[in-house]
Structures are given as structure tokens and as C-alpha cells.
Amino acid sequence: MNRTRTLAAQLRTLPARAILGGLAIKGLVWLIATAMGRAPALLGVVDTLGGLAVAGGIAYYLFKLIALAQRRLLWKVRRKLILSYIFMGFVPALLIIAFFLLCGFLLFYNFSSYLVQSRLRALADQSRAIAQSTVLEIQRGGGQDIAAMLARRQLNASEQFPGLSMAVVAADRACPEVGRGKAQVSGGSTALRLQPSDFRSAGPWSHLAAPRAVPPWIGCQGFSGIVAYTHRKVAGVESQDAHLVARAVAFPDSPRPGYAVVVDLLVTDLVRQQLRKETGVEMKSANADPGARAGDATPLVGIDGAHDEAPVPAVEGGIMSRLLSPVEYRDWTTGASGTLTVTIALNVAELYDRISAAEGNVGRALGQGLLLVLFAIGALFLIIQIVALIAGLTLAKSITGSVHELFAGTERVRQGDFTHKIAVKSQDQLGELASSFNSMTDSIEELLLQAAEKKRLEEELRIAHEIQMSLLPQGPLTMAGLSVSALCVPAREVGGDYYDFLPLDDHRVGVLIADVSGKGTSAALYMAELKGLVLSLSEIHSSPRALLIAANRIIANHLDARSFITMTYAVIDLRDRTMTYARAGHTPLIYAPGPGAGSRRVQILAPDGLVLGLKIDNGEMFDKLLVEETLDLNGGDTYLFFTDGISEAMNVHDDCFGEARLGQLVEDHAHLPSDELRERMLREIAAFVGDAPQHDDMTMILLKVDELQTKTTINAELAELAE
Helix, strand or coil: CHHHHHHHHHHCCHHHHHHHHHHHHHHHHHHHHHHHCCCCHHHHHHHHHHHHHHHHHHHHHHHHHHHHHHHHHCCCHHHHHHHHHHHHHHHHHHHHHHHHHHHHHHHHHHHHHHHHHHHHHHHHHHHHHHHHHHHHHHHHCCCCCHHHHHHHHHHHHHCCCCCCEEEEEECCCCCCCCCCHHHHHCCCHHHCECCHHHCEEECCCCCCCCCCCCCCCCCCCCEEEEEEEECCCCCCCCCCEEEEEEEEEECCCCCCCEEEEEEEEECCHHHHHHHHHHHCEEEEEEEECCCCCCCCCEEEEEEEEEECCCCEECCCCCCCCCEEEEEEEEECCCCCEEEEEEEEEECHHHHHHHHHHCCHHHHHHHHHHHHHHHHHHHHHHHHHHHHHHHHHHHHHHHHHHHHHHHHHHHHHHHCCCCCCCCCCCCCCHHHHHHHHHHHHHHHHHHHHHHHHHHHHHHHHHHHHHHHHHHHCCCCCCEECCEEEEEEEECCCCCCCEEEEEEECCCCEEEEEEEEECCCCHHHHHHHHHHHHHHHHHHCCCCCHHHHHHHHHHHHCCCCCCCCCEEEEEEEEECCCCEEEEEEEECCCEEEECCCCCCCCCCEEECCCCCCECCCCHHHHHHHHHCCEEEEECCCCCEEEEECHHHHCCECCCCCECCHHHHHHHHHHCCCCCHHHHHHHHHHHHHHHHCCCCCCCCEEEEEEEECCCCCHHHHHHHHHHHHC
16 A cells, blocks of 8 residues: 555655656657658657656656665665775776776887788889889880880789789870970870770780770879779678788879789788788778679779778777778779778787887897886786785675674664673774773673663752752741742752741741752752750740850751751731841841831841851850840841852852842842842842852842731731731
8 A cells, every 4th residue: 555655645746747758759659650650740849848848857866776775785884985995096097008008009000001002002013113213114115016015014023023914005195294304305205196906915914904084084194003803793781801002103204194003913812911010900801881883893902001090999809800901992983981990910029120120230129128127017016906806805804793783782772681791803993992882881881770760860869959949938938017039049959048927926926037058969868857945945035146155055066067057037026016036147127228217228247156057165255255146027028048159159250149139139128028129139140240250159038017907906916817
């Protein structure tokens, strides 16, 4: 079902629609063309557009297929390294070798082709020389006994050129540009003019029939070149063997010559053997172009030295044994151009021997030495390349083997198997990496145990934080004539700051704020102990001083020598409108008088008192230094109880907020309700601290006295509160 949906989704894509639409268009065009018998031009355009759509869609999917194959093929690091080495090291070396081999092949091929062409041109030049000397001899003899003279010259030259054939044919050329002086000096022979019936020939003429006329395309300067001929009988037959002959045509030096001498030198086996002996190059055969004119023994005349340098190597006998050298030619009758392919065979060793032999013994020895050095360098290069290939593959295998082991190990670890170990097979960086992986897997389980333990401790601290917060008063203090707002923010999950409200009777309430030295769990435990102690003592002692003295005597026996407690305890009597308090080494009390006072300036109240819990002189110094004071409560008075985490809040420059800035803040905003004043103070402190972390617990109590009421009204409200 999923495959069907995937196929349907693929068919809805634009490339798939382009392919299907293009095929549909091409099929429709084919049907219309078949029905009409002849397709209009417009259908051809539509068919082309359909083909472009199909090609575009196929190209898109081909690109996607290549990308997918690349991802699958190159996913493994080993394949990447091997391919990188092959393309960066092996392939360039192969290209260099192929480049030099091709250069050597082109050099020897072009040189051998040049030698063959030079020998054919030399043979043509020799035939021209024979033709020109024959013309001069006919001129000197005044045209007497031409047949005997041709037979004699043919006989003399046939020893060097077997199969040589000669002919004298009638000609009629107008050559005004030819110098006439030589013609007059020659005894008036320029007036010799032969008729077609005066045709004379000598030699076997077994290759071709002797020509009886000179084609009009040959000019007054005559001609020398290679004539190719074939005896094929049917026109249009594929290339057949052709035969070569060097042909020359010479005219007498006259403004209007009346005859011409034609000389043919056959390219026989003797000529080929001589070429092989002198150059190391063998001329095997020649093939006529199938496009040339066909007929019985049709002669073709080649143009001197014209050939195509592009080699066409054959398969039979090796790359050098069948090299094809195209030669340009013209038809003997019409002068039309064509192509003739000559097959040559090259023996590199013989060719090199012929070249070095021309330099003498010293040059040949030096050349052979250089050749030996060249072969040695080539062999060394091949050996180094093979060794580099083996070393590269071995190195790639060792690297990727280690990477594969690491990958398998990480997969096992990801599945939760921390006992898996990687075999260390080498003393290198990869071996060190494997050892490090084994060490890591050894420590992962311990780290997981530590993480679980840490999580357990964090959960316990969270519970402890909730328990500690539950020890603090829940909700604001509601008492007629007072507005109270309090706050406690531990620096850690649990802390040592503590505040409480202790109802003593129907018109008195105790207000307590304390700070246990240190932070964390120990301070929180001492704070819990202090709460239980104060709750018990507040029912016994109505005086703050007496309560602190009793608390010091009890708690000093339970604190360690490095811990102590600072505390301020106040008793507020709403009936008498007084507040009696004592300070045991705690931060001062900040008092802002109400509107009825003569001065609204803030007062810092700090009566004497020593911290709780010091184990010195059985508490006598504590009792002696502790001072208790009583303040009258007036409408609008504001009292601030705080711990040192408020006044000593520090910014990133380690500057403290300070009691003076705190007092000024209370003085400026004492008119605000207690809740608003608390929030204003917290914003100012947060702005001062900025990004610095909280380093101590922050606790404060804001107590604001409401407008004074009559004593009867207060008693009535207190009675209602008591009920």
C-alpha cells in the first residue's frame, strides 16, 4: 500500500508529468502523421516540443539517480579515501603515461608518414627528371626515330626502375610565358608538332593503358605526382586495393609545344623493400576512397605531399603495424579531388636504429645510453606507482578499519552497551583514539550513576525547599492597625534566613527575623531548629531580651563552633501602641517616621547585642551586651527588618547596595503601601545587581502602622479578632 502511494506521489511530480505528456504528444503526432501520410510542419514542431519534455524529465531523474548513487557509494570513509587516492595519485599518473605514449606515437607516426611521402615525392621527381631529359633528347634529335630513342631510354632506366613505361603523345598548348630563347637555340625543334597518329610508347604498360592525350587541366609546367588506380568493376563497392605509380608529364620548352612525354615509375615490391631497408617503414597497401569514380582501371592522380596527419590505428598486428595515412588525389581525366588511404607499418626499433646510425658510432652509443636511462626511469616510475598504490590502499584500509571500529562502538554505546571495547591494533594516533574510546565507555556508567545520584539529590533539595518554605508564615499577617509584607528568597534551594509572626495574645504579636551563618542544608536545619525553639520560648517570655537570652543558652549547646545566628525579635503591643525589640548581632532596623512626626528622615536603629550561639563565658557577655528598646507606634510609621542579603547585594563590580541606599529608598517611598514599597525595593535592588548572581539569602519584613484609632475602637477590633 505504501509503495503504491509512493509511486502515485512520484507520478504527480512535474518531471513525471513532463515525461508522460511528452510521450503522449509524440504518440499522437505519430498517429496523425500515419493517418495523413505526410506530417505538416506544425506537427514537427509539436513533436520536437514533446521530445524536449521527455528529455528534460529523463535528465531530472538521471540527476536524482546519480545523486542517490553518489550518496550510497561515498557513504563509507574507506571508499572516499580510495577514490580520493585514485583520482589524486593514480589517475594523474596514468594520464601522464598515456600523454607521453601518445606523444611518442604521434611523433613516430608523423615521422614515418613523412618518410613515405618523401619517398613517393622523390620517385615522382625522378619520373619528372626522366620525362624532361627525354623531351630534351627529342628536341635535339629533331623528332627523328622517337620510337628507338624511347626504347633505348626505357631499357637504360628499367634496370633501376623495373616496370618503367614511357609514351610520347600529341599535345597542343599555348604557353607564351615560356622563354623562346632556348627554343631557338635548340635548332628550331620547337616547331616539332606531332599528330595523334604519331603516338609512341615504350615499356610494358602492364599497369594501365598508355595515355594517348594529356588532360587539359595539366598546365605548361607539366606534372609529377602519384597515380593510383584500381581494377574494380562495380561502382560504389567498398574500398578495394589500389596500386601506386609515379607519373610525370613534361612539355618541350616552347611557346606552343606540340607534344608531351609521359613517364610512369611503378611502386613495386623492390621500391617498398628499399624504403623498409632505408627507413624501417613498410608501405603495405593503398585503398581507394569508395566515393571515387568507379570503372575499369580508372586512374587517379595524387597531389604532391598532401596528406592528413590524423592517424587511424589498426588492430591487426599491433598499433604500429597498420597505420593509415590519407592522401589527397585528383582524377586523371577531370582533375577532381578525392582521397586515397595508404597503409603503412612502422617498426620503432628499426626506425630508431636508422636515425641513430646516421649520427655515427659516438652518437649512437650516446643515444642508446640515454634510451637505457629513459627506460630505467620509466620502470622506476612504474614500480613507485605500484608501490604507492599498494601503500595507499593499505593505509586507507587501516584508517577506515579504525573508523569503522569506532563507528560500531558508538552504535553499541548508543544502544546502551557500555561494556563494548575496541581492539587497539596500532600504536599511533588512531590507537590512542581507540584507547580513549575504551576509557570513555568505562567512565560512562559511572557518570550515569553520578547523574542519577545528582538527580536524586536535586529532588531531595526540592522537597527540602518546599518544606522550608512551609515553615515560613503562609500568607500576610492580618492584624488591625498594621500592614505587613514579607519576602524570603534563598540563594540556593534551601537557606538559613528565617522570619516569623508569633501571635502572643489578643493585642500582642511577636515579629522575628534571623540569619543562620552559612548557606545550604546545614543552615536550613539550624533554621528549623530555631523555629521550634522560638515558638516554645515565646509562650514563656514576654520580653524580647529574655527570649534571646534563653535562646542563646539553649542553642549554643547545639551549634558547631563555626556557626552562629543573628536575630532581631520585636513584640508589638497594639493596645499600648508600642514596639519593644532586641537585636542579637543582626542588621539594623530602619525606621521611617510617619506624617505626624516632626522629621521624616529615616533612622537606622542598631541597639547593642551579640550573635547567638557563641560558646564563650557561659553566655554572660551575651547577657551583658544585649539591649532592649521600646518605640512608640504612630500612624504612618514604617519599619524595615532585613537580612544582610538585602544590604550586601553586589553587582558585577563587587559593589554593595548598602544600608544607606536602602534607607534612602525607604525614606523616598515610605508613603507607598507596604506591598508596593516591597516591589519597588526589589526592582531597585535587581537593577543595581544586574547580571551578577545572587550570593546570599534575601529576606525582609516591611511593617507599616495604620492611622491611629481610639483605644475603645482598637479594643473592640481586638475582641472581635479574638472571638
